[in-house]
Amino acid sequence: MTDLNQKTTIRILTTGGTIEKSYCEAEGTLKNRASIIRDGLISSLRLPYTHLELDSVLNKDSLEMDDSDRDQICAAIAGTAEKGDPIVVLHGTDTMSVTADYCYGKMGTPKVPVVFTGAMKPMGFIDSDARQNVTEALLTARLVEPGFYIAFHNRVFPIPGARKNLETGTFEAI
Helix, strand or coil, X not given: CCCCCCCEEEEEEEEECHHHCEEECCCCEEECCCCCHHHHCHHHCCCCCEEEEEEEEEEECHHHCCHHHHHHHHHHHHHHHCCCCCEEEECCXXXXXXXXXXXXXXXXXCCCEEEEECCCCCCCCCCCCHHHXXXXXXXXXXXXXXXXXXXXXXXXXXXXXXXXXXXXXXXXXX
């Protein structure tokens, strides 16, 4: 088992999605703009044994992503994995399993754990699941073997093997 007293670096790749949407007063809409994860969420977590490095890959709603965006995410994962640290990918939930499956299909098993997560409501909402899901993904990244995973609502799914269930508003095994 991993030594949990050892300080670990986890690399977070942000891609946009609901988790990072913020309110645009001028337009009266929720939009993906610059990543708000560092100041809005990460700074509020107590992680004395974890050093986080954040990199923004995209700032898109996942419904707007295509295979060229997924290729960009795969390239970011591959380059980041070379550093040898676990990776958490923040992604929109609508196509998160599609992207995770795509990366698995392109890359096979990566050298490090790669854990996708997101949120059903934006991080800025008081009833958002963002904090829970990110915290669970960070812990998952420390504990699992190399591979692709989705961590969501207190469950961890190996990839391939998960999909979003629109009726329950969460992910399930397939």
